[in-house]
Amino acid sequence: MPEPTVDKISRRGFVKSCVALGGTAVLSGTIASIIGARDTDNPAFAANPDKPLRHVRSTCSPNCTGGCGMVAAVQDGKIKTIIQAADYPEVELNPRGCLKGLSMSNLVYGPNRMIVPQLRVDGSKPGTDNFTDVTWEEALDTAAVRLQEIADKYGPESIACIVQVAATGHVHKGALSRLAALAGWSMHGGYDMNGDLPMSAPMTFGVQSEENESYCWPDARYIMVFGSNLAATRIPDAHFLHEAQQAGAKMLVFDPNYSVTASKADEWHSINVGSDAAVALGMARVIIDEGLYDSNFVKIYSDLPFLIRRDTNQKLLAQDVAASAGLDVPADIPCYRRSHVFVTTDGRLRASNPQELLADVVPEHIALEGSASVQLGDGRIVEATTAFSLLRTQLEDYGLEQTEQLTGMPGADIARIARQAATTSPLHLIYGASNYQWYHGDLKGRALALLPVLTGNIGNLGGGFSTYAGQYRMRFKPAAWWKVDGKGPAFVPFEYVVHGPTETMTARFPKNGIRAWIIFCCNPFDQHNLNNQLREQKQNGHLELVINLDFQKTTSSLYSDILLPGVTWYEKTELVTSPVHQYLQLMQPAIEPVGQCRPELWIFRELARRLDTDFDQYFFPELGVEEATSEVIRLLLAQGGDEVEGITLEQLRKGPVKMHHGSYGTKRIPFYEQIHDGQPFPPVSYPEPLENTAQFVKSGRIEFYKDEPTFIELGEALPVHKAPYEETEYALDPTYRERFRFSYITRNSIHRVHSTHADNQVLLELKDHRPKLLVNPHDAAAKGVQADSKVEIYNDRGSITAFAVLDPGVKSGVVIFEEGWWQDQLNGSYNALIYPHIKPTHEVYFVPQMWSPNTNWNECLCDFRPVGVEP
Amino acid sequence: MKNGMVIDLDRCIGCQTCAVVCKMHNSLAPGVWWNRVFTQGTDEHQTAVGENDNLQMEFLPVSCQMCSDAACEKVCPTQASYYDQNGTVLVDYEKCIGCRYCMAACPYGVRQFNWRDPRETKAEAAHETAVALDAGLATNEAELGGVDRWSFARTQVVEAACLLGYPNPQFEGAAHHLVYTQNRPRGVVEKCTFCAQYTQNGELPACVRACPAKARSFGDLSDPTSEVSRMLASCSTVRLREDYGTEPKVYYLPPSNRKA
Ligand code: SF4
Ligand code: SF4
Numbered sequence A: 001m002p003e004p005t006v007d008k009i010s011r012r013g014f015v016k017s018c019v020a021l022g023g024t025a026v027l028s029g030t031i032a033s034i035i036g037a038r039d040t041d042n043p044a045f046a047a048n049p050d051k052p053l054r055h056v057r058s059t060c061s062p063n064c065t066g067g068c069g070m071v072a073a074v075q076d077g078k079i080k081t082i083i084q085a086a087d088y089p090e091v092e093l094n095p096r097g098c099l100k101g102l103s104m105s106n107l108v109y110g111p112n113r114m115i116v117p118q119l120r121v122d123g124s125k126p127g128t129d130n131f132t133d134v135t136w137e138e139a140l141d142t143a144a145v146r147l148q149e150i151a152d153k154y155g156p157e158s159i160a161c162i163v164q165v166a167a168t169g170h171v172h173k174g175a176l177s178r179l180a181a182l183a184g185w186s187m188h189g190g191y192d193m194n195g196d197l198p199m200s201a202p203m204t205f206g207v208q209s210e211e212n213e214s215y216c217w218p219d220a221r222y223i224m225v226f227g228s229n230l231a232a233t234r235i236p237d238a239h240f241l242h243e244a245q246q247a248g249a250k251m252l253v254f255d256p257n258y259s260v261t262a263s264k265a266d267e268w269h270s271i272n273v274g275s276d277a278a279v280a281l282g283m284a285r286v287i288i289d290e291g292l293y294d295s296n297f298v299k300i301y302s303d304l305p306f307l308i309r310r311d312t313n314q315k316l317l318a319q320d321v322a323a324s325a326g327l328d329v330p331a332d333i334p335c336y337r338r339s340h341v342f343v344t345t346d347g348r349l350r351a352s353n354p355q356e357l358l359a360d361v362v363p364e365h366i367a368l369e370g371s372a373s374v375q376l377g378d379g380r381i382v383e384a385t386t387a388f389s390l391l392r393t394q395l396e397d398y399g400l401e402q403t404e405q406l407t408g409m410p411g412a413d414i415a416r417i418a419r420q421a422a423t424t425s426p427l428h429l430i431y432g433a434s435n436y437q438w439y440h441g442d443l444k445g446r447a448l449a450l451l452p453v454l455t456g457n458i459g460n461l462g463g464g465f466s467t468y469a470g471q472y473r474m475r476f477k478p479a480a481w482w483k484v485d486g487k488g489p490a491f492v493p494f495e496y497v498v499h500g501p502t503e504t505m506t507a508r509f510p511k512n513g514i515r516a517w518i519i520f521c522c523n524p525f526d527q528h529n530l531n532n533q534l535r536e537q538k539q540n541g542h543l544e545l546v547i548n549l550d551f552q553k554t555t556s557s558l559y560s561d562i563l564l565p566g567v568t569w570y571e572k573t574e575l576v577t578s579p580v581h582q583y584l585q586l587m588q589p590a591i592e593p594v595g596q597c598r599p600e601l602w603i604f605r606e607l608a609r610r611l612d613t614d615f616d617q618y619f620f621p622e623l624g625v626e627e628a629t630s631e632v633i634r635l636l637l638a639q640g641g642d643e644v645e646g647i648t649l650e651q652l653r654k655g656p657v658k659m660h661h662g663s664y665g666t667k668r669i670p671f672y673e674q675i676h677d678g679q680p681f682p683p684v685s686y687p688e689p690l691e692n693t694a695q696f697v698k699s700g701r702i703e704f705y706k707d708e709p710t711f712i713e714l715g716e717a718l719p720v721h722k723a724p725y726e727e728t729e730y731a732l733d734p735t736y737r738e739r740f741r742f743s744y745i746t747r748n749s750i751h752r753v754h755s756t757h758a759d760n761q762v763l764l765e766l767k768d769h770r771p772k773l774l775v776n777p778h779d780a781a782a783k784g785v786q787a788d789s790k791v792e793i794y795n796d797r798g799s800i801t802a803f804a805v806l807d808p809g810v811k812s813g814v815v816i817f818e819e820g821w822w823q824d825q826l827n828g829s830y831n832a833l834i835y836p837h838i839k840p841t842h843e844v845y846f847v848p849q850m851w852s853p854n855t856n857w858n859e860c861l862c863d864f865r866p867v868g869v870e871p
Numbered sequence B: 001m002k003n004g005m006v007i008d009l010d011r012c013i014g015c016q017t018c019a020v021v022c023k024m025h026n027s028l029a030p031g032v033w034w035n036r037v038f039t040q041g042t043d044e045h046q047t048a049v050g051e052n053d054n055l056q057m058e059f060l061p062v063s064c065q066m067c068s069d070a071a072c073e074k075v076c077p078t079q080a081s082y083y084d085q086n087g088t089v090l091v092d093y094e095k096c097i098g099c100r101y102c103m104a105a106c107p108y109g110v111r112q113f114n115w116r117d118p119r120e121t122k123a124e125a126a127h128e129t130a131v132a133l134d135a136g137l138a139t140n141e142a143e144l145g146g147v148d149r150w151s152f153a154r155t156q157v158v159e160a161a162c163l164l165g166y167p168n169p170q171f172e173g174a175a176h177h178l179v180y181t182q183n184r185p186r187g188v189v190e191k192c193t194f195c196a197q198y199t200q201n202g203e204l205p206a207c208v209r210a211c212p213a214k215a216r217s218f219g220d221l222s223d224p225t226s227e228v229s230r231m232l233a234s235c236s237t238v239r240l241r242e243d244y245g246t247e248p249k250v251y252y253l254p255p256s257n258r259k260a
């Protein structure tokens, strides 16, 4: 047996060390000469007395948002091991955790761990690792001076802050929001920047997003998964899917590509790329045609019974109807709600009550279908038809044959599944980022939402409509800390920074653009689209200053000017929530901050007092950082509202504490208060006040008919299927239709949380240290690409190289790149290929991270070829 | 007492958490894995096997099978490989002479050899910056007025990275066999011990504690009331290469293939 190659990973010299460590290497082996080289002076042989280990419970909380309780074992002030705390009182949740969380110590003590503050060497090129170590004084003084210069030159709003996933760090991430509010800086919202905001959620339900906690998965009996690989991206939760199946649930996966989740499903349907809406509409047609829908549910909770004016294609407003109709329009309707009009079975018009869904209406008396001639207040007579009737007409385009053509799914399967879905309750529909991070992702979600809504599966235990991508959503009111006297920073959607402002935008864009960034635990120079353009903005000086707070030196650090070393979740106290379970948890310091690193609250407080001595008072100046953190947590708990009422820091110090909710039983049920108590849609989406999001669904109901002019102009008032690329790649450059025929999917790897863990030595070994491109074997053969050979993936915007993996589970015409690499590990940048197409429906309103232009990661075409072969 | 493990392949999602927690807690050097997760039929983990609609992806975690009739134990000339009183096959690192007969004999290929001092391998892996460190020292010392905090802190980080894993040695039985030590010496053979440092102290192996899919169970096969015994009694199980007659104490519940 040859001496195994020492697996030496050097970040800078990465590409050279692509050592294949396949399983077969260890499984073979012949005996060679006996080397007999035991070294007896190895201290391993000395019988060290056992030294005690100290155990500290913290919470793993990267951007996966899993929020897994972990225990670090510490000796001599250093972390030795990490294992799941497995201390959730609901024992079914134990043990939450995954391979990344359990090897986090490889980052705490990683090769790119930040140690001290650094400043870019004057005149050195952005993108190079050319920094000088400095004292905190020097770093912070410089930061304050430079920020002040930019603010004086371009206005403070030209300085933008990025914080990722607020709910993973209420105290320290909140500190930046607080400082930005004081200083008048702008903020980019992480949820839309990451493309994780599912626009169908605000459009249909008026919420930022909603989801069942994974503990509810076993309560479903029919689970339909569209474009979500839960068994890879929600590793700690995946067992609940298995338990659902054990309890009798059927799980169906709809995905062009085979995945771990598909392998565990009862059925996998390899639908055509971008055809999810057509699948849903084909099924909705069967459900409606065969009368399998829950008509009472639809009448009470959705806008489908409302009359749509045929002259304007807008909903008929009760206030516009002539007094002679005798409508009893409810009084005191807030400005963000509207009373609409429906028809009773005996042909009379009635006004809806947008404030109270169960108000004196007998659903049996409501006509779902039909038309009426209505006299308006100005005397005109207009024709109007119910939204449900219009939907039925629209669905005529989605007969089984047409749907089969659009989706590649046999019509018989569409019909069978539609019937099963309508008759097996609870139905839980899960739609992933692969489903909606498309230009027409909003249409897909709106179409898919028809299935649980038509069948009455909202507000019931186990049923629902969930996404688990990202999750910026805050679970309680953060304003006491995130804002200053009720005032938060102004938000600028990130998409406009790379795309430029649009004519249709409703958000404000600073008149001088964004000229400086403060980025906190975020790596946009790798992880955002058109990042080559971002890098150029830094290189050509448009972006004059980048200040980076991170515990690691990432690609974005290399494009920064000032590096402020932050800490991991084993070096500070912090308050954390997660979308997949209902527990409030703390990060707690197991060790002292590594090197000169400091908890971020300390860093922002120091920066604040240098900017303006008045700012000091907002950050508990008299307290040490740990004490100040405790005070902030107390403040957040005291003013966080019903969800955290009565929960104390002392309780949290002992372990996870479940937040309160309004559903019966132990599990939280989304929209419970709407369905059971008749409260209008939407429930509040923190941190926004209700009126800001309630305007999204003015009817107070689940809305399938969107009558804002943009929707009507685009023919999207009702959910419809639209093909991918037509309005994006092909519109931008018609030659893409012929030149770039492959759908470019950058999917999450089990070894990464995006680019976090990119330099985790152990996980790199499991990846063979190789960036990989998964391709269908037939496509590879057609291109002359062999397994393991180097390929170039490219379009006109960018190019990368990776090693080909021939995977028969990849649909022909698709290539999949596992994302999460740093610039130095790759030849090029995988996100450079992706263009920020902005859909006008995303701009109808602007409420930060709730209705805002999103990154459509998957709306991208490419081609690939063996390295060294010219096209 | 007879310790054994049952792995439910229907539950297993191939996430490799067991492999990683094993590596971290047992302080395995780069390149060494006591526990590996395979995708059956392919070298590329978590890719499909088959064609068109007839695809599958099935996982198989493999560590020492803890044979009751262990080939490794039979061939070991020094009795360094031995059974403890619970039937667990262990290696006494003080007795191992590195002849590697056991590696040749083991039909499952799970034993690994320390060709070099793992501390060296770890130090190399933790950093390529040994050189950079030296280079950095000079400038930094000057710039920070002789306060060389950077190199001090960096050295500490490298040191901590090299000393990750359960730190204390574990001795077994009256004879005080050294069955766990954080950095195994150069020239010995190592493999899964069912986490001797934990199970000898009444805790579960790290992989069993950590498996997020709850696919792994551990316990006393001779106690009919134990979870593992009850699983064996109620489900049909398989062991790897039963034809070798090695009588493993690691059992697998085969995948159910629920797809229509
Ligand atoms: S990385 Fe995410 S899923 Fe894994 S342990 Fe940490 S929080 Fe949990
Ligand atoms: S941790 Fe569990 S689910 Fe993951 S690979 Fe190992 S046995 Fe399978």
Ligand code: SF4
Pocket: B063, B064, B065, B066, B067, B070, B071, B072, B073, B089, B105, B106, B107, B108, B109, B110, B111, B191, B246
């Ligand atoms: S699997 Fe190999 S190393 Fe383990 S007991 Fe069996 S023969 Fe020995």
